[in-house]
Amino acid sequence: MSFTVAIDGPAASGKGTISRAVADHFGFAHLDTGLLYRAVGRKVLDGVDPVQAAKALQAEDLQGDDLRTSKVAQAASKVAVIPEVRQALLDFQRAFAMRSGGAVLDGRDIGTVICPGAQVKLFVTASDAVRAERRYLELSTKGQDVTRDGVLEDLRARDKRDRERDAAPLVAAEDAVVLDTSEMSIDEAVAKAVAVIEARIAAG
Numbered sequence: 001m002s003f004t005v006a007i008d009g010p011a012a013s014g015k016g017t018i019s020r021a022v023a024d025h026f027g028f029a030h031l032d033t034g035l036l037y038r039a040v041g042r043k044v045l046d047g048v049d050p051v052q053a054a055k056a057l058q059a060e061d062l063q064g065d066d067l068r069t070s071k072v073a074q075a076a077s078k079v080a081v082i083p084e085v086r087q088a089l090l091d092f093q094r095a096f097a098m099r100s101g102g103a104v105l106d107g108r109d110i111g112t113v114i115c116p117g118a119q120v121k122l123f124v125t126a127s128d129a130v131r132a133e134r135r136y137l138e139l140s141t142k143g144q145d146v147t148r149d150g151v152l153e154d155l156r157a158r159d160k161r162d163r164e165r166d167a168a169p170l171v172a173a174e175d176a177v178v179l180d181t182s183e184m185s186i187d188e189a190v191a192k193a194v195a196v197i198e199a200r201i202a203a204g
């Protein structure tokens with residue numbers, strides 16, 4: 001029997017952090033679907049055709065810290081507007097969601113397109129300024145050459161592209177619980193998400 005948790009939201013809102021913690025708490029598997037698009041984006045930067053890259057994606061393409069750069073993030077959001085790229089990644093995500101033992105998937109279209117029947121849907125958000133500061137701290141701590149203004153610009157450009165595209169745009173599912181983490185610590189945000197899932201499990 002499958003149990004799927006769909007977690008969507010804009011860039012650097014904390015959905016990956018919450019997803020990993022929730023998966024750990026409940027013993028569910030976790031898929032960061034943004035990594036799929038980042039891996040395709042990275043291949044495109046190397047000169048590969050985006051649709052071919054998506055069709056040929058391998059598990060080892062999802063490894064590597066270089067997927068976590070602003071350059072790759074922008075490339076990812078550009079390939080993500082292409083319907084054929086999204087289609088090529090669809091079956092893998094749906095199969096992951098249906099595995100027995102429970103699954104958490106985070107991304108932009110999980111609750112709306114990939115798993116519209118998910119048992120729990122969360123839409124994680126935070127103000128632009130808070131998200132930019134968190135991502136700036138993350139990237140600068142890793143030694144990446146970033147500025148606060150550059151990170152803010154990057155997030156806003158990606159969000160705009162993600163929200164305005166025709167194929168599977170970023171939008172909260174009608175039945176999603178919205179979690180604004182602007183004024184929450186990581187522990188508080190995770191506790192809220194765990195509480196929503198526990199309530200759903202208890203309801204049967």
Ligand SMILES: Nc1ncnc2c1ncn2[C@@H]1O[C@H](COP(=O)(O)OP(=O)(O)OP(=O)(O)O)[C@@H](O)[C@H]1O
Pocket residue numbers: 009010011012013014015016017018034134135137138181184185186187189
């Ligand atoms: N509630 C919080 N308080 C403080 N920092 C947070 C909080 N949630 C997440 N962070 C930090 O913010 C950064 C971005 O979080 P995370 O990577 O989870 O976001 P994301 O939504 O998955 O981003 P992306 O879509 O770009 O992959 C990380 O460095 C994380 O540790």
Ligand SMILES: Nc1ccn([C@@H]2O[C@H](COP(=O)(O)O)[C@@H](O)[C@H]2O)c(=O)n1
Pocket residue numbers: 011012033034035037038073076077078080106107108109110158162
């Ligand atoms: N379900 C998804 C997940 C991601 N994208 C696109 O990939 C970009 C990178 O995602 P991160 O979560 O790693 O930031 C993102 O900006 C989206 O363009 C997507 O379209 N659908």
